[in-house]
Amino acid sequence: MPKSDFIKYVYFLICFIFSSVQLQAQSKITFHTDRDYYFPGDTVWFKSYIHVDGNLDTAIHNLAVAFGKGTGEILQQQLNKASLGISFGQYVLPIDFEDSDLFVNIFSKRNIKDDAVLDPAAFKLAVIQNKAVPTVNEANLYIQVEGNGWIPNAVNKLRFQWNNKNIEQALLVDEQGKELQTLKIDNKALAMAEIQSPTNKLYVHWKYKDKSYVDTVPSIEPLVRMRVTEENDSTRIWIDNQSELPAISFQYIQGDYTILDTLLNLEKGKALKIPIENWMAGRFNGKFLLKDKEQIYSKIIFKAKLADSIKIEPEYMIYRPYGPQRVQLEIPGEEEWNLSVSVVDGLIPNSELENKSEDYQFEGRKFIFYYASKSNLSVNAVQIDDPIAFLSGKIIMKDEKWQEFMELRNDREKRAKRKQEKFRGSSFGIKKLAHLNYVYREVNFDSLGHIILPNITFEDTAQIRFVQIDKRLKTFDYDLVWKFSPLPSIPNLTIPVFVKNLDYSMQYQGEFDPLTYSDDFGKTFIKPVGIERKRNNPFYRDLNEKNSLDWFLFNDANLNIDLEVEDLPPYVFEFKELMRHLRRKYPELGPDGVSNLQPMMLFNNATMAGGNVQIPADITEVSYIRYYKNYPFDNKGLGLIMVYTTGINYRNKDIGISKIKKLLVPGYHVLEEFHQAKYEGEVLVDYDDRQTLYWNPDLAMKGGEPMTISFYNSGRNSSFNIRVQGVSKSGKIIDMVKHIQEFEED
Structure with missing residues (x-):
């Protein structure tokens, strides 16, 4: 093939090319799905936001998403593209999936250290089996303290999140065993408390299914922290101190600029109060740091508060099978938003329990203040380069054979030059698995065996063929290593116990069955299981x-x-x-x-x-x-x-x-488009029992400008759960669910 044609083919394969970006800090993943509950055979539609230091992480271009079981077994690991801190994808749950839990790990290059994946984000989805999701037999507690840790003799605000809504009793107890406070747990398994005590250690005693548990409220070292209060019209940062530190640095940072950096003198047992409302006037976001040299003790990120909740209003609703529906969305303000919107059957619930609690936050009149967790306090995060993935390859041969091979290759090249003939090196062929024909070109390799290729990126799976063209070089045997993903594969899922034991138990009241359907006369038929x-x-x-x-x-x-x-054996010619x-x-x-x-x-x-x-x-x-x-x-x-x-x-x-080397190399996961069913005129389908009626993971909206989404009923549903999730340009977060049904709205 002419070189120009090959370059055209490479250009066709290349979807995005990003320049490398260097950035510091740890990232956090927000994971949105079209729903929380699935059936075997369903497609999980998802969207991931990658945050760093309170903003979308534009340095990340590759995101690994792994799906698997509670045992840690991985069913599929995908490499997904990320752009401007956002990534999309889908996963088809096997029709023979028998568990009631589906677990997800997500990680980027920020999670990689010494080629190992550290602390991937973990999430749990529920799978309905036999019209139910069973109750989990264990429960766990996640405790947060305003400012990241308990300090004696100071005002401490605490947040207690369980992964089960059936907690029987919870008490705060000091280190002497004295009961200090009884916690009131709401219907989302959440309790809040404010307490001041001289005790150095604080414990939570609680019960679940007649079993007693004890958890320790986390403390902070050294005993110094920041917290935010609002009194009348004044917003202040309090610096509580029970440490021996004589002084500490206080910083206010706006974007890439440090607005204030001052040294504060400390006195053990006394708190400092710093008014901050004037600094934040006219701002959308920023952060405050409390640090000593390069050690950060406390970090608070603030973001402008959404003035009012998003409006989700029916515009045109017909509660009949296959009927057209229109719903209007409107966000207050004037900001630009990126949203994911889903509409699902009203009998599919939304879980009230979160996969993982967010950072402790204080909601003020105009701003929301987020207290960075301990894992996000490091100032010495490694700088990263995360460009788009390209194919690379290397020839593997024993040292003595490689030396002999290279000597022969050089000799053959010189001989061809003397004869004024073209030396034929190696042939590289590539095609997508679903395509019929390869595209070939001759390639070279360096003295270490690295194959010199143009920049090739692709989706799905590519099949690669590689062979030495020179007849003498074919006599050498070798191995090849092809690599595409810049992220390593993980052998097993990492599932924190809090996520693993999230109780999504429920009884499904609908008629959906993944294997059968019923017609209008009640006759049951077996569904075609997929397409041949x-x-x-x-x-x-x-x-x-x-x-x-x-x-x-x-x-x-x-x-x-x-x-x-x-896969043919080497003796077949x-x-x-x-x-x-x-x-x-x-x-x-x-x-x-x-x-x-x-x-x-x-x-x-x-x-x-x-x-x-x-x-x-x-x-x-x-x-x-x-x-x-x-x-x-x-x-x-x-x-x-x-x-x-x-x-x-x-x-x-x-x-x-001779010596043809073939290998399948997975590329980026193919992003499929959600099929929006449309019914106009006579309906000619045997059945339609869709559970997700609408999914748009990339809806752009501007505050104050209403937008209408349209979808069609299935053949069964008469109510809907509409969920809107997303982030604004300044970093504000939206997550709202509205239930709509005939004659009644919640």
Whole structure:
């Protein structure tokens, strides 16, 4: 192939190219899904926000998302693109999934240290089995203290979040065993408390299912921290101190600029009060730091508060099967927002328990103040480069063999130069798995074996073929390592116990069944389980449309063998060796075991034997093979083997077949588009029991400008749960759910 054509193909593969960005700090992942409860076989539609230091993390371009079971077993790990701190994706839950919990790990390059993944974000989704999600037998408590830790003799505001709503009793107890306060737990398993005590240690005694638990309220070292209060019209930062530090640095940072950096003298047992409302006037966000040299003891990030809640109002609702619906959304203010919006069947609930509690926050009149957790206090975070992923490869050979190989290669190159001939090095071929043909080019490699490639990025899976063209160099055996993802694969999921034991128990009251459906007369039918691979896979669809003719175009094969994908042993070179191997691997292609007769064999859509047929000599001349069990012109009853050829010596004519290395390399996960069902005129579907009626993960809105979303009912639902989640340009957060049903709204 001409070099210009190959460059065009590479350009076609490249979806995004970002320049490297260097940035410091730790990141936090916000994970939005179309719903919290799924059935086996459902598609989980999701969106991820990557935050760093209170803002979207624009340095991250690669995000790994792994789905799996409570045992840690990974079912699928995806590499997703991220742009401007946002990433999208989907995951199809296996139809035979038997657990009631689906777990997710998400991580970026900020989680990587010494090639190991540290503290990936963990989330839990519920899977309804037999119309229920069972109760979890264990419970856990997550405790937060305003300012990150308990300080004796100071005012302490505390937040207690359980992962189960059935907690029986909870008490605050000092280190002497004295009961100080009884906690009031709301219907979201949350309790708040404000307490001042001289005790150095504070404990929570609580009960669940007659079992007693004790948790320690976290303290802070040294005993110094910040907290925010509002009194009348004044907003202040209090610096509580029970430490021996003589002084500490206090900073106010706005964007990339340090507005204030001053040294405060401390006195043990006394608090400092600093008015801050004038500094924040006209600001959307900023942060305050309390630090000593490079050690940060406390960090508070503030963001402007949303003036009013988002409006979700029905605009045009028809509560009949397949009816059109319109809902109007409006956000107060004038800011720009990026939202994810989902509409699901009203019988699918939203969990009131969070996967993980956010940082402790104080909600003031105009601002919300977020107290950074201890894991986000480090000032010495590693700088990162996270460009878009490109394919790379390396030749692996033992040192002594590599030296011998390179000496021979140099000798062959010099010999070709003396003869004024072109030296042929290595042939590199690439194609997407669903495509028919490779794109080839000659490539070189450096003295360490790194293959010199253009920048190639791709989605889905690529199949790569690599071979030494020079006939003498083919005699050397070697291995190849291909790499695309810049993020490592994790062997198992990391599931914190709090997330693992989240209690999503519920009884499903609807009629949906992942395997069956009922018609209007109550008769039950078995659903088609997916679509046959040969019809769903674009590769086999192309084979039918482009290569099959006449009878073969309209009849499905019982077996498809693509030689570009088939893993062939190294001793298979000739066509007869290929058929001998395939007959051992696929018994239906071989003798019947009684008469020793074999299926008839034809080539390139021929319906009968005879004519001028050029039988291939070796595997380079075979494209793929199909087997038809029931072929009408087969008088032996053994079926037909149809061989599709490429033409004699057409495939790989420049490189031969020796030492061909083939490997499948996964690329970026393919982002599918959510199918919005539309019904106009007569409805001709057998059934429609969709649980998610609408999903838009990338809805851009501006405050004060209403927007209408449209969708169609399924054949069953009569109520809806509408969820709007998102972030504004200045970092404000929205997460709101509204239930709508006929004659009644909540």
